[in-house]
Amino acid sequence: MAGNSFGDLFRITTFGESHGPGVGLVIDGCPSRISLSTEDFALDMARRRPGRHAIDTPRHEIDQVEILSGVFEGLTTGAPITLFIRNRDANGKPYEVLRQLFRPGHADYTYFKKYGHFDFKGGGRASARETAARVAAGVVARKILAPPRISVRAYTLELGGIRAGHIDFEQIEKNACYCPDREAAQQMEAALLMARQDKDSLGGIVEVRVNGCPAGLGEPVFDKLDADLAKAVMSVGAVKGVEIGAGFEAARLRGVENNDPITPQGFTTNRSGGILGGISNGDEIVMRAAVKPIPSIGQEQSTVDRKGQPAKLKLKGRFDISAVPRIVPVLEAMVGIVLADHYLRTKALQADN
Amino acid sequence: MAGNSFGDLFRITTFGESHGPGVGLVIDGCPSRISLSTEDFALDMARRRPGRHAIDTPRHEIDQVEILSGVFEGLTTGAPITLFIRNRDANGKPYEVLRQLFRPGHADYTYFKKYGHFDFKGGGRASARETAARVAAGVVARKILAPPRISVRAYTLELGGIRAGHIDFEQIEKNACYCPDREAAQQMEAALLMARQDKDSLGGIVEVRVNGCPAGLGEPVFDKLDADLAKAVMSVGAVKGVEIGAGFEAARLRGVENNDPITPQGFTTNRSGGILGGISNGDEIVMRAAVKPIPSIGQEQSTVDRKGQPAKLKLKGRFDISAVPRIVPVLEAMVGIVLADHYLRTKALQADN
């Protein structure tokens, strides 16, 4: 298939481009009789929206989610739920130069090679705007996870080399960086401002934690819970690495250090990140994603045109300095989508008694 | 689905347990008229087999691949190819104690929670023996990749904290650690011996490189080439992290450092690891996987029994000290399987001209 669907039982198909009518998605596989309204999406869409920072891109999208299908008298019907978010602020002009030149670090070059032409006005499907659809899907996923009391939280662990020293969930929503450490958040903001002065951009690390996940979610072998989480997170544009529990650190540990002892009260450590043999073990699920610096920068860069001739490209306009804060709700959504899917899958194959 | 299939057009379904009749797989989606015989599998199966090291587990499996279907007069027919590898050396006795106790770091606990019972004689589907089927699938995948001249090489980049200082492809097959640096390989062997004396185990990092991959493989959004590679690699039991190109290092780079400049001669750097926007860019694909230390160790560990009562477990017998060398051909296979699948998918959706 062409890769725009994700999930097995709770299955989402996203569509749309940043410079067309809008972006959206179809959810096929949402149980019936779950309350759902336009208002349910407002908070999450606002969290993903740029414009929180002074330093954000000034494109002010009003990301209002329309429900095009699947809800009747306030409840899901079991039919496909279609959500649509209109583009309001699209403006084709600043991108005309990109008809010929490939932006380094972007998908322009590979889309052109793959498809022979591409939507150069904002990158088509490679646009970060596609993630608005993922966040909307995450809202519905969270409704499925509510009865079993599974909750997902993501935050900025590191940005521009500055790392949170401790995790205070209360702080996350109080700063524009979604950082759980107030002082680190202030340093991150300062780093973003400096990078903007340099016409440069910053990367970082997002951490996601899942609480309340019962033991038993995930399928052995290929659809391991961690494998599906890795795919979900790596499928977000700027992500270049993903790790579960001890992650890359586990490569340098010994078995005696890395094994989590089991006691009647549970696991005494959580090197595994809550997943053993691809199946949740009932402990907290912990994972991290490495986010590359945004490739759109104001400095002059070397590139080629569509005929392969060398060219210099200096992007104009204002860009986000880092994908990190905005990617936090996106990763939260993707993790929720994976869990909702595996929750339904696990239910389906439980033996009748 | 229950998670034992992988791939979309080139689709594999593995089956089998380490203490049943054997392990195997069905490949549905292999083009017809590709030569295939039992001998094609011998070298790769031998590379995955334990017993290369003095220090390896002494279980001597003779991993002979039987072709149960899909080949006629030496050529694939387009029908499902079934490959079967009989278990020869299975012995139920040493595992009887595991009927009650969960091994820390293994999937025993989560399988029991998920299924209510499990094949405790070797771990059922969580057994490393399942990877024999993956290696066999990789042999067929490589045949699909041969005409477009795409080749995959994996090797041990790091083991027990010792890292290869340089990459000499010639060295890889010359040492039991599959390490591309001869001196590092010797240190790794020494580290393995020391860990064995300590009744402990070691982790490491495997790197995979793909050469000859044309630009254009991978589907946007969810089935990005890197997302599918991440899932493929993370689905291998001991892997706890995966990164593409600069990976976690990219989180600390600035945009100007991380963007790969484009010239008429190609990209001047390869921070992207050969993938932009989820699609291959024609450069070398580079990725790494973090491998945890093997959880089976000879030291006494804390655990519980099936009723949740505390217990001490001291595993007897000889175990592998590290999954790393044996996982090298497995990751090579998984990457090949992803590429074969995306190669066929890309071909299917190319416009007719």
Added chain:
Amino acid sequence: MAGNSFGDLFRITTFGESHGPGVGLVIDGCPSRISLSTEDFALDMARRRPGRHAIDTPRHEIDQVEILSGVFEGLTTGAPITLFIRNRDANGKPYEVLRQLFRPGHADYTYFKKYGHFDFKGGGRASARETAARVAAGVVARKILAPPRISVRAYTLELGGIRAGHIDFEQIEKNACYCPDREAAQQMEAALLMARQDKDSLGGIVEVRVNGCPAGLGEPVFDKLDADLAKAVMSVGAVKGVEIGAGFEAARLRGVENNDPITPQGFTTNRSGGILGGISNGDEIVMRAAVKPIPSIGQEQSTVDRKGQPAKLKLKGRFDISAVPRIVPVLEAMVGIVLADHYLRTKALQADN
């Protein structure tokens, strides 16, 4: 999955209800650089629209197809194509009585049993309006079939017991019944008028013929071309039977009669309907679908309410007398969708040479 997707490589997902914002679909797997515009849909949407007959339901939908995604500068991009058809004439009032009573022959009862509630204003997903999305998908499928010169034609073979005596393709568009026999068409119109006087409805048989299909389309075993065609056609609401080639008549033939002799000039008969072993043989593909009489009739009928209490239901308003003429473009679309999908699948797995 929840059943709103169809196809493997050319994959459609339909959504929407007759009394919500509209109906639509996402196509994932359309090759890039195919010209596509809103106008391409006009003719086919008009063919499916009611109001061709004097006797049709007077609900005048203007079925304008909006392209919400996947087209850039007039060409498909390879991204998902989203098509949306707004409902214009929805009016909740006449249906309020159906909040309690199940209409015999409709899906009200089964939806209620399955989902616990349902969109009683027009039947939700069971509404014939859903087929507008299928017809739109068929337009795109036909574009994929154009380069290999595969064409699909459907027509009314039988309506209310009146059967076309001969097949004149020129006649099909010249009468409101889409009947290829002019005299039979006139009799069918008369039968429709009589049934309307009786407050009753009529069934019929639609035949579909595919020309230009090369040998080799279809996958053995489960995804046989005829199996997928059968599913596609049976998935249309009113269809209760499907047959290929000689169909049910074959049950009474002898082998020597039913086998199509092969000559250098091709098959001398076409009992097989152009498909052997589930794969197209290069001959014309011929199939028929049995269409039941529309269940909405003006006569009083016995039913029960949501609590299981007996009730009498007399539907008011004007209804279509037969699904048959309007289903003709729908079945044409479904057959085109199956062929487009199998065309791409066949291309994907052809051996490289």
Added chain:
Amino acid sequence: MAGNSFGDLFRITTFGESHGPGVGLVIDGCPSRISLSTEDFALDMARRRPGRHAIDTPRHEIDQVEILSGVFEGLTTGAPITLFIRNRDANGKPYEVLRQLFRPGHADYTYFKKYGHFDFKGGGRASARETAARVAAGVVARKILAPPRISVRAYTLELGGIRAGHIDFEQIEKNACYCPDREAAQQMEAALLMARQDKDSLGGIVEVRVNGCPAGLGEPVFDKLDADLAKAVMSVGAVKGVEIGAGFEAARLRGVENNDPITPQGFTTNRSGGILGGISNGDEIVMRAAVKPIPSIGQEQSTVDRKGQPAKLKLKGRFDISAVPRIVPVLEAMVGIVLADHYLRTKALQADN
């Protein structure tokens, strides 16, 4: 995909050829802790086996089902269940002439066109032997349907133009034709003998009835229960038509005749065949399949060779005279497989309460 898998949650993948090592299948998606042993298959395999009639082909296969994976200590584990049925009686010699000539009515011609070569020794995947794997899968499906008390019965409704006059379930297993009418069964046997004398073959109609199916199985739109049943049944080699409930007869009924009135005691008629809007309504499910006469006949037939040159072919050996009796357990199995799959799917998407 290449078409050898069927089902969504209860997913089977069949493999194997009639002249290779054997045929088999993998079931992925069977719940754990269901008892399963080799003996469970014996009766069904015997029912499908030729040799019941004096007039059957004399090839005596002993269809013993081996369990290669997925069962531990007598219970399913949730892992893939692999079943294998070895070929015992294969003999390549009589088929050598078929290396060049295509048998009329068989898949030889289309396989050659699709794949460029094919297993001419018995037809490869198009062999009726593939259905042994389906019957084995049906045994496992029946175990899933046992707790909800869903049962499937198939029988010969018509053979060689002779139709059962009444349905007496007790008779089905008492005659070699699986006919529920004793006198009709005797006439069918006589017709088979006459056809054999003529070196010809006969077709027929198989009817399948499902009892105990609760309301609510089936997914709207594409994966309607009847659509999936139609695909399942049409995917069996010799089937050329399928109908549900009134089927093709419904095309000639009026709405008032075809609608099943609803009463507090249930539906008073069953024209719908137990399915409304693609979802089971709690009534008996009734469907019929048209089976063509077996194409292998002893009379001389016209064909071409691989180079397209005209040829005469006279098949030697003894062949089955009709597929009908042997196809009865196959269709029973296919219907059971569809129901098991939809039963699990329905369970998965039921709202939590």
